[in-house]
Amino acid sequence: MSPIVEKIGSLYLGTRVPLEAPGAAAGAGSSAAASPDGDGDGGLLLYDSKDLTTHAFCVGMTGSGKTGLCIGLLEEAAIDGVPAIVIDPKGDLTNLALSFPELRPEDFRPWIDEAAAARKGQSPDAYAAATASQWREGLARSGQDGARVQRFRDGAEVVIYTPGSASGRPVRVLDTLAAPRQAVRDDPDAMRERVVGTVTGLLTLLGVDADPVRSPAHILLSSILTRAWEAGQDLGLGELVRAIVDPPFDRVGVMDVETFFPSKDRHALARSLNGVLASPGFAAWMQGEPLDARTLLYGPEGKPRLSVLCIAHLNDTERMFFVTLLLNEVVSWMRAQSGSSSLRAVLYMDEVAGYLPPSQNPPSKAPMMTLLKQARAFGLGVVLASQNPVDIDYKALSNCGTWFLGRLQAERDVDRVIDGLMGATNEVSAALDRGAVRRTLSGLEARTFLLNNVHEDGPRLFRTRWALSYLSGPLSRVQIRRLIASEQPDAAKAATPAAPASEAGAPGPATSAVGVGSRVEVTGDGLRPVVPPAVPEVFAGGHAGARYVPGLLAEVRLHYVRKGAGVDAFKDQLVVTSLGDGEVGHVWDRSYRYDPSAVPLSSEPVEGTRFEPLPDGVANAARMKQYASALERHLYQSATESVWCCPELKRYSALGESKAEFIAGLQQTLREQRDGEVTKLQADYDRKREALMKRVHAAETALGSQRAQRAEAQSRVALDAGLGVARMLFGGRSRRSARTAIRAVTRASKESSDVARAEEELRFREQAVAALDAERADALRALADAHAAASPAVEEVRIRPSKSEIDLKRLALCWWATG
Structure with missing residues (x-):
């Protein structure tokens, strides 16, 4: 086959095959399927990428070529610069990382099945050479070559994540339940969906089958999360355990907490959650990159990503927990985007049966249905694949505008597919014949699919193109670890960007205020120093037996203005620093800035705590005025914010946008x-x-x-x-x-x-x-x-705060708990 003619905005999925079934099954698309459409495509099956915003469903029995088709679709999206989040329950989609532009035998050698080579009586090297030749010839038959493989690699970075395992890139989900974005917090329905989904997933992980309406455990956890998230506060699981035992509110509805959910039952739930935290098997859930759709879709320099989240190694309960959290995160990301009719990103899930059942409501179902119903308006295309269409909610399938139908033999699967097609639109239904579709589906060869697209005038039959990636089958943990080890060190480091100061969590005891990881050596008698009334005090953290270390805390409002960049915004921040020896000149040089909601403060210390002594001359009003003046100078010089500028398009980023x-x-x-x-x-x-x-x-x-x-x-x-x-x-x-x-x-x-x-x-x-x-x-x-x-x-454009509008709302002596 001659090299393909690339068509802008189109995904090359294969070559057309004449629809030979008699009757109306061919519909209006039969003649088009049998010959080029007059646009110079030479009989290629070119799928308009914008059509994917109405979502797609791919179904076919084992051996139908379903995985190859979906990998090809994701490859085409990457070539077009469209990122994707790929949920991979079996491990097949990890093959996206195996692309070799030079098609050399040594490229294939580490990934071949040596047992298959032995069965064929070949040495591993000979088998690798034969595989390289097979891939080179297969690509040529599809009008492709190594240059197109390179285009795929250049179009997007393939990253393999393994939540709950360190074999790939781990995903941190269990140390903190992060507050959703402002767009979600401002939408009551979205906020409720996020809380219910997160709590249901968490209780599923604990083995608790909780009803969101009737379960006291579910309602208590939802109330705790809602209270924290509405304030914009992330909630660590340790804090959640303590909040279960001692809720931060007195009543649930019209009943007091003790009557609604007795202390004995709350302690049992807290012990169960604490057992998860203490389990060695869950240590991997508390390390790695945070679960953030933005970093899953784009690298730190803005390059699109194909993020493959492999969950093959997890048990069913862990899979459901993770998929639920991930889908909720995608919903939050989606709601923060502007509307678009073009394809912005793809969410692909393989073997979706079980996560979207017709008669049950697992925690993954609600966020998936939300995406199927609403994602189109934001340019997010959802692609679902399954071997068993009968096990998927028909309401979900009715939201899919494109169907890729491979060979099916089970009568009930064929009936479900035909019912779904008939329910697509009246226009498409008129072009279909049940008997002809049934004969077509049962007689399809491997890698041959019937495509029904509501944006086209009828169904088309096509044979899939050769995959650019080497389809070796599911990668083992050892192979995934080898892939991760082969990444460039700089790329691996860039994959875990440090959070900016304004977004970091609150400094823990003896961390930011006195140096990360330092040990505080307590001196003196440990009694609380006497501070004049003119010097306000606040207390951060603490528990019985802890030690308080003195520092300074300032609550400020900064005004950032740059007319040319369209920036005119106020930003509230807490500035904290350690006192050191109490000197004024450089006391703020070691300071950190935080979002006010990230640092819970109290006006009184926790009982049973001890105090470090204050440096001489600190606790007086005159010295606090000197600290205030020094802070204003420091903030004007160092509290700059970045915005990004594209001179060619004359466009600036929003303040805080990465x-x-x-x-x-x-x-x-x-x-x-x-x-x-x-x-x-x-x-x-x-x-x-x-x-x-x-x-x-x-x-x-x-x-x-x-x-x-x-x-x-x-x-x-x-x-x-x-x-x-x-x-x-x-x-x-x-x-x-x-x-x-x-x-x-x-x-x-x-x-x-x-x-x-x-x-x-x-x-x-x-x-x-x-x-x-x-x-x-x-x-x-x-x-x-x-x-x-x-x-x-x-x-990058740096913007300083307006010097005349630095508003110091509060400056206080702050005691940080340590120990």
């Missing part, structure tokens, strides 16, 4: 512009082609008429010739017959000339159509090249 988020937004803007230009260009050429096709049809009609006249004239010549011979034999007016014969021959000759001219006219019209198609292809290619080269430069 570089990766800004670049992702730019890429989405450019993609929307590109899609708009493609739509306009296609519409222009469609109009021109329609006009030319009318002329072609007119020329075909004229040619048919001329051929009929020529045939009539030729028949007349033959008849006159026969009559002339008869008259010569039997007598008659030969001279008149000769004149008649000459006229007939002359007319026949003229009609033949007219046919030749009509044929030439038709060829000319058809050549005009072909030239227009070639012009369209060139225009699309030029547009693709222009947008492929469009990678606008991004610059």
Whole structure:
């Protein structure tokens, strides 16, 4: 096969196959499936990426080629610069990391199945060489080569995460229940969904089958989470355990806490959760990168990612817990995006049966249904795959506009698929025949699929292209560990960016205020120092037996203004520092800044605590004024905030928006512009082609008429010739017959000339159509090249707070608990 012609905004999934089933199964799409559509695609199956925003469902029995098709779809999305979050329950999708542009045997050698080589009587090296040759030839048959593999690698970074395991990149989910984004907190329904989903997932992990309406445990945990999250506070699991034992409120509804959920039962729940925290098996859940959709979709420099979250090693309970948290995180991310008709990102889940059942409500179902119903408006495409369509909620399937149907043999699976297709739209239903679809699905070969897309005029049959990635089968933990070890050190370091000061958690005892990890050596008698009334005091943390270390805490409001960047925002922050020896000049140089909601403060110390002594001369109003003046100078010089600027597009990021988020937004803007230009260009050429096709049809009609006249004239010549011979034999007016014969021959000759001219006219019209198609292809290619080269430069712009508007709301002596 000749190299494929890339079409901008289209995903190359395979080559078309004629729909041979009789009847209405072929519908309006049968002729299109059997031949090119006139756009110069040469019979390729090109899927418009925008159609994926209405979601897709892929189904097929084992051996149907379903995994290869879905991997191909994700590869195409990556080539187009579209990131994806991939939930992989079996481990097959880890193969996305096995792409080798040079297609050398040594590239394949570490990943081959040596047992398969032995069964074939080949050495591992010979088997690797044969595999490399097989992949090279398979790609060539699909019009692809190593250069296209490189385009896939350049388009997106493939990252393998293994939650609950250190074999890949671990995901940190159990140390802190992070507060959702502001967009979710401002939406009561979204906030309620997030709380219920998180609590249900957590109780599922504990083995508690809790009803969100009737279970005291569920209601108590939901109340605790809601209280913390509405204040914008992350809640550590240790804090959650303590809050279960001693809730931060007195009543639940109209009942007091003790009556609603007795202390004995609360302690039992707390012990169960504490057992999870103390279990060695759950240590891996408390380390690694935080579960954040933004970092799953884009790297620190804004490069799209294919993040494969492999959960094959987890048990069913752990899988449900993690998938629920992940889907809730994606919902939160989605709600923070602007609307878009272009494909922004893909969420793919393999083997979705069990997470979206028809008659049950596991914790994963609610957020998945939310995505299927709402994600389209934000440009997020959801792709689900399963071997068993009967085990998936039909309401979920009704939200999928594209169906990829592989071979099915079970009668109930075929019936469910047909029912789903019939319910898609009335227009599509009219083009389908149940019997023909049934025959088609049961007779499909491997790697052959029936595509039904609500955006097209009927179903199409196609054979999948060769995968760019090496499909070796599920990777073992050892192989995943080898992949991670082969990553560049810089890339691995960049994968775990440090949180900015304004987003970091509150400093723990003896951490930020006195140096991370330092040990405080307690001196003096441990009694609370006497502080003048003019010096306010606050206390952070603490428990019986803890020691308080003195520091300074300032609550400030800073005003950031940059008219050209569209920045005019106030930012509230807490600034904390250790006192050291009490000097004024550099006391704030070692300070940290935090969100006020991240640092819970109290006006009184915890009973049973002891205190470090104060440095001399600190506890007086005059010294506090000096600290305040020094703080204002320090904040003006060092409390700068970054915004990102794209001079080419004359666009600035929002205050606090990361570089990766800004670049992702730019890429989405450019993609929307590109899609708009493609739509306009296609519409222009469609109009021109329609006009030319009318002329072609007119020329075909004229040619048919001329051929009929020529045939009539030729028949007349033959008849006159026969009559002339008869008259010569039997007598008659030969001279008149000769004149008649000459006229007939002359007319026949003229009609033949007219046919030749009509044929030439038709060829000319058809050549005009072909030239227009070639012009369209060139225009699309030029547009693709222009947008492929469009990678606008991004610059960092530092903004200082307005010096005259540094508002010091409070400056206090702060006691930090340690020990």
